[in-house]
Amino acid sequence: xxxxxxxxxxxxxxxxxxxxxxxxxxxxxxxxxxxxxxxxxxxxxxxxxxxxxxxxxxxxxxxxxxxxxxxxxxxxxxxxxxxxxxxxxxxxxxxxxxxxxxxxxxxxxxxxxxxxxxxxxxxxxxxxxxxxxxxxxxxxxxxxxxxxxxxxxxxxxxxxxxxxxxxxxxxxxxxxxxxxxxxxxxxxxxxxxxxxxxxxxxxxxxxxxxxxxxxxxxxxxxxxxxxxxxxxxxxxxxxxxxxxxxxxxxxxxxxxxxxxxxxxxxxxxxxxxxxxxxxxxxxxxxxxxxxxxxxxxxxxxxxxxxxxxxxxxxxxxxxxxxxxxxxxxxxxxxxxxxxxxxxxxxxxxxxxxxxxxxxxxxxxxxxxxxxxxxxxxxxxxxxxxxxxxxxxxxxxxxxxxxxxxxxxxxxxxxxxxxxxxxxxxxxxxxxxxxxxxxxxxxxxxxxxxxxxxxxxxxxxxxxxxxxxxxxxxxxxxxxxxxxxxxxxxxxxxxxxxxxxxxx
Amino acid sequence: xxxxxxxxxxxxxxxxxxxxxxxxxxxxxxxxxxxxxxxxxxxxxxxxxxxxxxxxxxxxxxxxxxxxx
Numbered sequence: 010x011x012x013x014x015x016x017x018x019x020x021x022x023x024x025x026x027x028x029x030x031x032x033x034x035x036x037x038x039x040x041x042x043x044x045x046x047x048x049x050x051x052x053x054x055x056x057x058x059x060x061x062x063x064x065x066x067x068x069x070x071x072x073x074x075x076x077x078x079x080x081x082x083x084x085x086x087x088x089x090x091x092x093x094x095x096x097x098x099x100x101x102x103x104x105x106x107x108x109x110x111x112x113x114x115x116x117x118x119x120x121x122x123x124x125x126x127x128x129x130x131x132x133x134x135x136x137x138x139x140x141x142x143x144x145x146x147x148x149x150x151x152x153x154x155x156x157x158x159x160x161x162x163x164x165x166x167x168x169x170x171x172x173x174x175x176x177x178x179x180x181x182x183x184x185x186x187x188x189x190x191x192x193x194x195x196x197x198x199x200x201x202x203x204x205x206x207x208x209x210x211x212x213x214x215x216x217x218x219x220x221x222x223x224x225x226x227x228x229x230x231x232x233x234x235x236x237x238x239x240x241x242x243x244x245x246x247x248x249x250x251x252x253x254x255x256x257x258x259x260x261x262x263x264x265x266x267x268x269x270x271x272x273x274x275x276x277x278x279x280x281x282x283x284x285x286x287x288x289x290x291x292x293x294x295x296x297x298x299x300x301x302x303x304x305x306x307x308x309x310x311x312x313x314x315x316x317x318x319x320x321x322x323x324x325x326x327x328x329x330x331x332x333x334x335x336x337x338x339x340x341x342x343x344x345x346x347x348x349x350x351x352x353x354x355x356x357x358x359x360x361x362x363x364x365x366x367x368x369x370x371x372x373x374x375x376x377x378x379x380x381x382x383x384x385x386x387x388x389x390x391x392x393x394x395x396x397x398x399x400x401x402x403x404x405x406x407x408x409x410x411x412x413x414x415x416x417x418x419x420x421x422x423x424x425x426x427x428x429x430x431x432x433x434x435x436x437x438x439x440x441x442x443x444x445x446x447x448x449x450x451x452x453x454x455x456x457x458x459x460x461x462x463x464x465x466x467x468x469x470x471x472x473x474x475x476x477x478x479x480x481x482x483x484x485x486x487x488x489x490x491x492x493x494x495x496x497x498x499x500x501x502x503x504x505x506x507x508x509x510x511x512x
Numbered sequence: 513x514x515x516x517x518x519x520x521x522x523x524x525x526x527x528x529x530x531x532x533x534x535x536x537x538x539x540x541x542x543x544x545x546x547x548x549x550x551x552x553x554x555x556x557x558x559x560x561x562x563x564x565x566x567x568x569x570x571x572x573x574x575x576x577x578x579x580x581x
Contacts, residue, residue, distance in 0.1 A: 024577075025574075034577070034579070105580070105581075107577070107578055107579035108577070108580050157577075158575050158576055158577040159572065159575065162576065163580065164579075164580025164581060165580060167581075233580065233581045258581065371549060372545070384553065385556060385560075388554075388556075388557055389557055389560060400568055400569045400572045401564070401568040403572045404565055404572050405560070407575055408563065408565065418560070421556055422556070423552065
């Protein structure tokens with residue numbers, strides 16, 4: 010039986026410190042986040058995101074889902090000395106290597122992720138404004154929600170999905186790979202040019218995704234070298250006997266809400282189908298790494314991809330197959346594990362998008378990022394009669410992702426909105442109500458001075474006694490408003506909360 | 513032909529020769545939509561000169577992001 014698909018996104022943002030000769034991205038990222046935190050803790054300055062640090066006790070990013078850690082693998086480092094905060098919406102906001110990164114709180118459906126992803130953008134926008142108050146005249150921090158600098162450097166937008174530990178890993182690899190390669194037709198954020206090693210930047214004019222050029226392996230633990238389509242990091246942040254967390258590193262950061270909605274929603278359903286073993290076992294890509302790039306470079310969406318049994322199919326044909334399986338699956342098994350009514354909306358939208366991709370992709374301007382970006386890049390190129398390698402087109406690409414409202418090209422595209430902007434603003438300080446993020450976020454808002462540290466699966470309270478008290482939260486679907494809302498409302502103190510929790 | 517049939521089987525049972533698809537691409541609604549899109553794009557392109565970084569070449573060259581993930 011498929012387990013409840015708790016899901017979320019971690020986004021690393023590009024950052025530029027303008028007006029200085031030798032910018033340092035680590036200090037720029039630290040300034041950005043610290044400025045936001047100080048803004049939020051000012052009296053009357055918002056929902057009071059406290060300076061509660063991240064608790065690293067349960068972090069083990071070198072653990073491998075396959076049950077071993079290959080000797081040659083480059084294990085991700087944990088940088089405990091850099092700024093790392095937990096917010097009152099349950100999110101984690103921190104410096105990762107040389108980027109500001111925000112992990113959304115755990116969500117119970119794809120629409121909730123869209124809301125939290127939009128909230129994350131608002132947090133970064135507020136952070137820029139706050140940081141720029143500290144900077145001298147002529148200097149500015151600018152944040153970009155993209156995944157590539159156009160020079161061969163990439164940074165990630167990682168998705169996370171809770172899965173059943175009992176599902177055979179090989180089955181996940183087979184079907185998730187098919188989906189990750191072919192979903193690019195609607196998840197791609199678009200890119201001017203090519204960054205494949207040993208190719209000229211203008212080897213191709215435009216491609217579907219930011220990330221496909223950077224993937225070299227089918228399966229592996231790395232995230233920065235020899236990037237694999239299936240990442241095997243095994244850190245469930247939940248009961249490890251019941252769950253695994255699929256850490257997906259192959260996607261692009263999306264600006265279009267419809268794209269984020271489909272990226273998360275279709276993948277959650279796909280993984281539930283893998284758990285329940287309903288997918289056609291004969292469909293497997295023969296060369297997934299090559300196929301990933303082939304789909305990203307195929308603006309006509311017509312490239313046949315070879316399968317292991319000698320047949321071939323286009324990305325769209327394989328997506329139609331997955332959609333049909335998903336419809337049948339939801340009809341037979343229900344939508345409980347994959348977000349309820351939201352899952353029905355996902356498959357309806359999934360179908361509409363596939364129809365438009367076949368008929369006329371420009372119908373998806375404002376819904377799919379690569380199509381939206383290409384529309385404006387092509388229009389600009391035609392109007393000014395530019396060559397394909399004109400750097401102004403590369404500049405347009407970057408500015409599509411610029412998060413400053415007055416500079417963002419995306420913001421001017423009139424994209425379709427799925428969540429109310431007022432709800433997104435509220436979600437910068439208020440957690441989802443239907444996962445354990447509710448308990449984390451509300452405790453932080455109610456008792457910021459009494460929480461010593463927090464992480465995904467526990468919180469440490471200072472209850473005034475001799476020892477600190479750790480509250481484990483190993484079940485992501487517990488700690489919801491339904492479970493603890495009344496408890497939190499009626500507890501007058503942390504001591505009372507801890508007493509009642511242990512009673 | 514043989515390959516076409518095989519590809520059909522892999523993808524789905526659905527017929528790709530969906531009647532109406534051909535007409536729809538030139539239907540009045542579709543033409544109206546593409547005219548509207550073009551009009552909006554023209555307006556947007558008028559604005560882009562204000563938004564686009566003044567020295568695009570320098571901006572693109574200096575946009576370097578090392579370290580991540």
